[in-house]
Amino acid sequence: MLAIEGLTRRFGAKAAVSNVTLEIEPGAFVGVIGRSGAGKSTLLRLINRLVDPSEGRIVCDGVDVTALSGQALRHWRADCAMIFQQFNLVGRLDVLTNVLTGRLAKVSTTRSVLRLWSDEDKARGLAALDMLDMASFAAQRADSLSGGQQQRVAIARALVQEPKILLADEPIASLDPRNTKVVMDALQRINKELGITILCNLHSLDLARAYCDRLVGMADGRVVFQGRGFDLTDDVARELYGLEAGDVMEDAHGVGAETRMAASA
Amino acid sequence: MTATNQRTLSAIAREEGPRLRAAYPDVFRTDMKARAVTIGTIVLLVGLFVYGLSILETTWWRVFLGLGELGKFVVYMIPPNPETLSKALVYVHALAETVAIAILGTVLAATLALPFGFLAARNVIPSWIARFFVRRSLDTIRSVDALIWALIWVNVVGLGPFAGVLAIMTSDFGAFGKLFSEAIEAADGKASEGIKSTGGGNLHQVRFGLLPQVLPLFASQVLYYIESNTRSATIIGIVGAGGIGLHLYEQIRTLEYQHVSFIIILVLIAVSAIDWVSSRLRFAVIGVRQT
Numbered sequence: 001m002l003a004i005e006g007l008t009r010r011f012g013a014k015a016a017v018s019n020v021t022l023e024i025e026p027g028a029f030v031g032v033i034g035r036s037g038a039g040k041s042t043l044l045r046l047i048n049r050l051v052d053p054s055e056g057r058i059v060c061d062g063v064d065v066t067a068l069s070g071q072a073l074r075h076w077r078a079d080c081a082m083i084f085q086q087f088n089l090v091g092r093l094d095v096l097t098n099v100l101t102g103r104l105a106k107v108s109t110t111r112s113v114l115r116l117w118s119d120e121d122k123a124r125g126l127a128a129l130d131m132l133d134m135a136s137f138a139a140q141r142a143d144s145l146s147g148g149q150q151q152r153v154a155i156a157r158a159l160v161q162e163p164k165i166l167l168a169d170e171p172i173a174s175l176d177p178r179n180t181k182v183v184m185d186a187l188q189r190i191n192k193e194l195g196i197t198i199l200c201n202l203h204s205l206d207l208a209r210a211y212c213d214r215l216v217g218m219a220d221g222r223v224v225f226q227g228r229g230f231d232l233t234d235d236v237a238r239e240l241y242g243l244e245a246g247d248v249m250e251d252a253h254g255v256g257a258e259t260r261m262a263a264s265a
Numbered sequence: 266m267t268a269t270n271q272r273t274l275s276a277i278a279r280e281e282g283p284r285l286r287a288a289y290p291d292v293f294r295t296d297m298k299a300r301a302v303t304i305g306t307i308v309l310l311v312g313l314f315v316y317g318l319s320i321l322e323t324t325w326w327r328v329f330l331g332l333g334e335l336g337k338f339v340v341y342m343i344p345p346n347p348e349t350l351s352k353a354l355v356y357v358h359a360l361a362e363t364v365a366i367a368i369l370g371t372v373l374a375a376t377l378a379l380p381f382g383f384l385a386a387r388n389v390i391p392s393w394i395a396r397f398f399v400r401r402s403l404d405t406i407r408s409v410d411a412l413i414w415a416l417i418w419v420n421v422v423g424l425g426p427f428a429g430v431l432a433i434m435t436s437d438f439g440a441f442g443k444l445f446s447e448a449i450e451a452a453d454g455k456a457s458e459g460i461k462s463t464g465g466g467n468l469h470q471v472r473f474g475l476l477p478q479v480l481p482l483f484a485s486q487v488l489y490y491i492e493s494n495t496r497s498a499t500i501i502g503i504v505g506a507g508g509i510g511l512h513l514y515e516q517i518r519t520l521e522y523q524h525v526s527f528i529i530i531l532v533l534i535a536v537s538a539i540d541w542v543s544s545r546l547r548f549a550v551i552g553v554r555q556t
Binding site: 096119120122123124126127128130131135136138139159160162192193194195 | 271272273274275277278279281282285286288289291292293
């Protein structure tokens with residue numbers, strides 16, 4: 001169980017995340033929705049401790065994550081894998097090495113720096129790539145791949161961390177409709193088959209409704225909605241998206257998600 | 266957490282291991298040849314280094330025996346003392362001259378090198394002949410050290426700080442030309458393409474696509490060179506190109522070690538001050554990006 005208690009993060013005078021309290025049950029697929037600047041990314045970065053909170057606590061299975069430092073913090077980061085909108089792969093390294101960086105917290109520094117990966121780790125890396133149909137690209141340089149392929153490599157890197165939680169920060173925002181489906185399906189499979197809790201930031205209400213068990217709506221750093229996809233009424237959407245509500249609600253009235261994505265791509 | 270139908274990645278890797286091994290044997294094969302090449306190269310380089318030391322008659326024991334002498338120098342230098350206030354003012358004035366030589370020389374060098382940096386960059390000048398001539402002339406200028414340039418300029422324009430400014434300018438013109446052109450070549454071509462797509466000409470692409478990307482890098486290089494040239498300007502002062510160098514040389518020659526240490530401390534303060542100012546300027550130019 002991941003519990004977030006009164007979490008606040010201020011940048012200067014502005015609170016990016018403001019007094020957020022949430023409970024995420026193990027094995028859930030939670031979608032975090034809201035317009036740009038609502039604090040979704042900051043919330044995920046706070047959980048991974050890429051950003052430190054100004055106030056509040058994050059507690060996972062009884063451990064106060066906000067108090068961790070040093071080695072314990074690195075292990076926590078390995079436990080809640082992160083994938084990013086821009087993939088954040090190391091373009092000049094090959095795909096398998098990129099994936100195996102997911103083992104860094106568990107391998108001795110000497111071995112990892114000399115890139116002496118064990119056969120078990122290589123098998124883990126390949127198995128993760130294989131799950132995402134990317135194993136045949138293992139020896140290629142990461143920057144030679146397309147966006148969708150790179151995101152799948154990033155997911156494989158997250159998988160070899162063998163995390164409890166996977167934090168996905170707008171994972172499909174720079175992808176085309178077909179790759180969007182490939183990546184979202186992969187996340188769903190990981191959630192179902194490996195039992196990894198997923199917290200996914202999404203712009204599109206459509207996708208959020210289709211894939212997530214539970215939705216968390218954020219506006220101005222606050223949680224303004226919690227519930228299931230069908231609880232998300234027009235009124236709530238308007239509160240979340242303000243004037244943009246017309247744009248995002250269109251898809252609820254029959255316009256295919258793919259058309260809209262293609263238009264905005 | 267793991268329900269009956271759920272497996273961990275490690276479990277999958279164990280089960281699928283044999284199949285993956287058979288399907289992708291290259292991943293598991295240690296490339297002995299590549300490893301041998303790496304180790305061989307390291308051994309070769311270390312050997313070359315040791316050989317180099319041995320033919321240059323490096324005698325480490327002489328360094329150890331000399332350590333005592335070094336200690337004596339330090340004792341002579343304490344406490345730093347210019348004796349009279351007028352002497353101290355002379356030194357401070359000479360140091361200011363040195364700093365001025367460094368700043369003027371570096372700024373002139375950077376200004377002159379800016380167009381040549383673009384002319385020597387592959388993504389700006391596709392013609393290799395033009396690039397070849399620009400690059401080779403930059404190499405030629407760079408291959409002569411600032412100290413030699415100082416000796417040359419002293420003969421041309423006479424003793425004094427002007428020769429120092431010209432010396433720094435010429436030697437760093439070559440260095441900046443090379444650094445600038447490399448920074449331009451490493452720049453991302455997408456921005457230029459964007460400018461091109463709007464109907465912008467070549468000059469527009471350089472002005473709006475390339476320059477904003479490389480300017481912070483140029484600024485940081487120039488600022489570093491101002492700091493480094495404050496030290497170089499001390500050296501070229503010795504051959505009469507103005508600044509504190511001549512005083513430093515005189516005091517070492519006349520065994521006035523307390524003066525020497527006073528001058529060294531002045532230079533140290535000047536270099537740290539420049540470093541402090543330049544790091545602030547650098548961040549101001551780069552502009553800390555909000556994420």
